[in-house]
Amino acid sequence: xxxxxxxxxxxxxxxxxxxxxxxxxxxxxxxxxxxxxxxxxxxxxxxxxxxxxxxxxxxxxxxxxxxxxxxxxxxxxxxxxxxx
Amino acid sequence: xxxxxxxxxxxxxxxxxxxxxxxxxxxxxxxxxxxxxxxxxxxxxxxxxxxxxxxxxxxxxxxxxxxxxxxxxxxxxxxxxxxxxxxxxxxxxxxxxxxxxxxxxxxxxxxxxxxxxxxxxxxxxxxxxxxxxxxxxxxxxxxxxxxxxxxxxxxxxxxxxxxxxxxxxxxxxxxxxxxxxxxxxxxxxxxxxxxxxxxxxxxx
Ligand SMILES: [Zn+2]
Numbered sequence: 001x002x003x004x005x006x007x008x009x010x011x012x013x014x015x016x017x018x019x020x021x022x023x024x025x026x027x028x029x030x031x032x033x034x035x036x037x038x039x040x041x042x043x044x045x046x047x048x049x050x051x052x053x054x055x056x057x058x059x060x061x062x063x064x065x066x067x068x069x070x071x072x073x074x075x076x077x078x079x080x081x082x083x084x
Numbered sequence: 085x086x087x088x089x090x091x092x093x094x095x096x097x098x099x100x101x102x103x104x105x106x107x108x109x110x111x112x113x114x115x116x117x118x119x120x121x122x123x124x125x126x127x128x129x130x131x132x133x134x135x136x137x138x139x140x141x142x143x144x145x146x147x148x149x150x151x152x153x154x155x156x157x158x159x160x161x162x163x164x165x166x167x168x169x170x171x172x173x174x175x176x177x178x179x180x181x182x183x184x185x186x187x188x189x190x191x192x193x194x195x196x197x198x199x200x201x202x203x204x205x206x207x208x209x210x211x212x213x214x215x216x217x218x219x220x221x222x223x224x225x226x227x228x229x230x231x232x233x234x235x236x237x238x239x240x241x242x243x244x245x246x247x248x249x250x251x252x253x254x255x256x257x258x259x260x261x262x263x264x265x266x267x268x269x270x271x272x273x274x275x276x277x278x279x280x281x282x283x284x285x286x287x288x
Contacts, residue, residue, distance in 0.1 A: 008154050008170055013226030015243055059248050060241045061155075061169030 111283025118282020128182030
């Protein structure tokens with residue numbers, strides 16, 4: 001079970017949140033090739049390491065926020081904790 | 085009859101847990117009852133959406149200061165501001181005063197970006213108290229309910245036994261538990277079951 005840092009409420013249990021999927025890389029420009037476009041749309045990155053994810057504090061304050069979660073250790077950081 | 089222009093229903097009220105007496109369970113050790121539950125029937129509830137810029141108007145009408153921090157409550161007499169989220173607050177007021185209060189707030193805020201909605205009958209408020217209240221709530225709630233972490237004046241929207249609730253700590257062993265009206269019988273049944281080992285009284 002994860003414990004997630006809501007920017008409004010502070011540390012709360014995972015059961016109060018809904019995962020809203022990975023924060024995707026930026027959408028390609030209109031001159032993108034077909035293969036790059038299909039890759040952006042459909043290929044999951046499946047990183048070993050930190051991934052950016054959106055979460056929704058659905059059963060709490062309703063806030064949407066982005067975190068970095070380590071896919072192996074479940075360690076959680078806020079995106080701005082390492083210079084972003 | 086309903087006043088369509090203001091959206092205020094004018095129906096005679098029946099409280100969410102009316103008629104649910106006879107649920108009491110004596111404390112198995114013969115001692116003090118661990119959990120006492122009472123429905124705060126018909127207490128006025130107004131949901132407010134809007135940024136902090138509208139706060140002054142609302143506080144003027146309630147007499148409450150702005151809550152001192154996120155997830156805190158500020159009170160003035162029978163009126164309370166429960167700060168729920170970044171742009172959301174719940175206003176509690178005297179039973180029967182909610183229509184008047186909502187109308188006055190809406191009139192003062194005309195032209196601004198906000199919403200004030202009368203949710204009196206959508207939500208049910210339970211007063212839950214007793215020496216074992218924290219132990220009972222902790223059975224179904226992942227919130228840290230230690231008195232040092234969740235003390236008087238604090239509030240939280242969370243999950244109690246899978247039901248979405250707002251919990252307000254009013255005293256060390258006293259809470260207001262706000263659930264949806266449709267979940268009130270379930271919540272009451274769950275509280276009774278969770279309190280069997282401590283003793284349970286429902287005061288209607
Ligand atoms: Zn939150």
